[in-house]
Amino acid sequence: MxxxxxxxxxxxxxxxxxxxDTFSPVIHRFVTSRGGRYDAEVEWEIFSQPQLIAAKALGVAAGLDGSPEDVLTAYFEEREAYLAEHPLRxxxxxxxxxxxxxxxxxxxxxxxxxxxxxxxxxxxxxxxxxxxxxxxxxxxxxxxxxxxxxxxxxxxxxxxxxxxxxxxxxxxxxxxxxxxxxxxxxxxxxxxxxxxxxxxxxxxxxxxxxxxxxxxxxxxxxxxxxxxxxx
The missing domain is CATH 3.40.50.1000 (HAD superfamily/HAD-like)
Structure with missing residues (x-):
């Protein structure tokens, strides 16, 4: 060749x-389960950002008052639960x-x-x-x-x-x-x-x-x- x-x-x-892709489904559920609106702008602000910057945007989208560190912890907890049912492959x-x-x-x-x-x-x-x-x-x-x-x-x-x-x-x-x-x-x-x-x-x-x-x-x-x- x-x-x-x-x-x-x-x-x-x-x-x-x-x-x-195991990130999109978890982020979508994280936002919508808390009454937030999930749209293209939310994805743009979160995806491929440093974790704490993404967590800050995720918290805003989900309507949370916690620190980015707290949001990140909650997100990874939900991701682990998701992976238990939908394993990485x-x-x-x-x-x-x-x-x-x-x-x-x-x-x-x-x-x-x-x-x-x-x-x-x-x-x-x-x-x-x-x-x-x-x-x-x-x-x-x-x-x-x-x-x-x-x-x-x-x-x-x-x-x-x-x-x-x-x-x-x-x-x-x-x-x-x-x-x-x-x-x-x-x-x-x-x-x-x-x-x-x-x-x-x-x-x-x-x-x-x-x-x-x-x-x-x-x-x-x-x-x-x-x-x-x-x-």
Missing amino acids: EQLRQISLAAVNIDGVLLN LLDGAADLLRRLRGLGLRTVCYGGLDKSHFDRHLGELAHLFDGPGYVCTNDFRPGLHEITTEFFGLRHDQALFIDDVARVAEAAKELGVPFIGHPSDFAHGFQGELMRRVGVRHLVGSLDEIDEPLLRTLDAEAAAGRVRSG
Whole structure:
């Protein structure tokens, strides 16, 4: 398989891309069960933010007076209860996607807002398919595209492809000129697909199998031609 010419790194989000989305349902229930209104703006303020910033927005949406720390504690308690009934699982096509990326000559790294133990527990069996640190926790510098690309791998923005389920990350990618593929959650009450279209994401997929060689070569050609930021 001929290697890509421009892109040399693929950074793949953990929750919502490699693992099933367990954040949207819990956040939705957290807000609506307390009488709050859940809409696209709520998701925009919460998703892919540092935990305490997200917790502050979550508390406002849910109408709570507690501190962000208290809201965060309550949220994770509810998430644990949700996971007991809806366990985390590897999404269909995840391992094949990683092998496909590597087959095109890309280094791969996983990233997300939870600490590395989350990666080790749920993706440890695939650790051999990742490079560098394997996993980067971005909670302290979200969304983390610039840091992962330049600081962890020493690359230019147009040499790294990010695959994520959140529109805020897509917006940052567009601003930086980072190649991006959106994989929004299929959660019935979610707005990430709508928000990604609003941001102007051109490459949206509904399954990991859609991130095939032709799509990856298209992104590579766009990056080489300096067309990542366009339209």
